[in-house]
Amino acid sequence: MRIAFTKMHGLGNDFVVLDARAQALPPLTRAAVAALADRHTGIGCDQLIAIEPSTAADWRMRIFNADGGEVEACGNATRAVGLLIGGEVALETLGGTIVARPDPRGVAVDMGVPRFEWDRIPLAYPVDTLAMPVGYPVILADGSELTLENPVAVNVGNPHAVFFVPDTHAIPLAEIGPQIEHDPLFPERVNVNVATVTGRGAIDLRVWERGAGLTRACGTGACATAIAAMRCGLVDREVTVTLPGGPLVIAWRGDDRIVMTGPATVSFTGEFEWDDYA
Template structure:
């Protein structure tokens, strides 16, 4: 799987796209298996398809082990602490009391292109809204504000647990829907479970 952002840059991994790929392969008859191996720039991912008849309703993706976690304080430049997490691509997660107060259009690009991140970073702002429930909004590197981000949801879950805010299994609620994220204590692997919904069929003409 290869993923390209809105600005033409290539993404290392996309959790939402991996679920869509699983649904596409099965429902269009390109595989009859409900467990699929997916090769990405950030490594091999394992997809488990959850079926209702011949329809893929949800997909669980083994997202691997989170890397390069740490706290960023910006030396007082911003009035918050953030957690850096790599899910094969870089994320910066910041917890706030009320996510509605965050101007993501302003803060997103500032943090994405901050000198601390020479390769840029994805930016998540998150709020704990209940026991093991997180509300999250995302500014994606190369794309801007999006409705949801699978790797971002995973990074947010990791940051929440590392900072003592939640347990290892959480629901991450985004504008585009909810994902269930589980961080297995024994293996260290993150699993992401969520829906994949067909929007439309179409054709595109590719020109050299």
């Protein structure tokens, strides 16, 4: 069975998008998704996205990380799907309904209302989600030791732990990210954000995504980090979050909803034989 795909990215966070609005897809097994996401033997991507019919919104967006696991939300992918479909569109996801609309700066996405309750992150037991009493020692490039501690927990459709550090680029995130992701404190695992506030309207950010690893950009990570910084009084209610792939503008509106704005791009289109990856 020949399957058409569109390769897209948002600030370098890249996706294989499968459109099942007109043509039904075979079952998206964990093994098939991981095979397609493999950068050496597949098409290669951080996430595979399927657009499907929905009874709850205009369309349904399913999101699979590179390891084949299905997840609740992906802000960059929402911008990409919004660009692909065009106009204003409501998308059903496992994390709730998300609305994307065109914007002069690319695509603006209404990411919904953040959640801070420990059992909605979720965490394994009750703790203060504004300053969780946990710490993770790391060795910096210069040989000195720093403890990543007291992270802020935020759920923006998926779970995030946000650490504020003096220099995000000095943190060996590829080493410490997997440890934090799989900490039993996070029963559904967690996305790990290390951020440096550089002004009332600016944050530098790097993200370890659960099931995907280091990515050039993470839309939900940018949202979670901005909200965490706002809750801590470190930034204003609109902030530019700069990731390795580029900037996103995050606003926390008066009605408690988060709006993320940034670019999305079509890289190329193609087809593959499903049986080669099933």
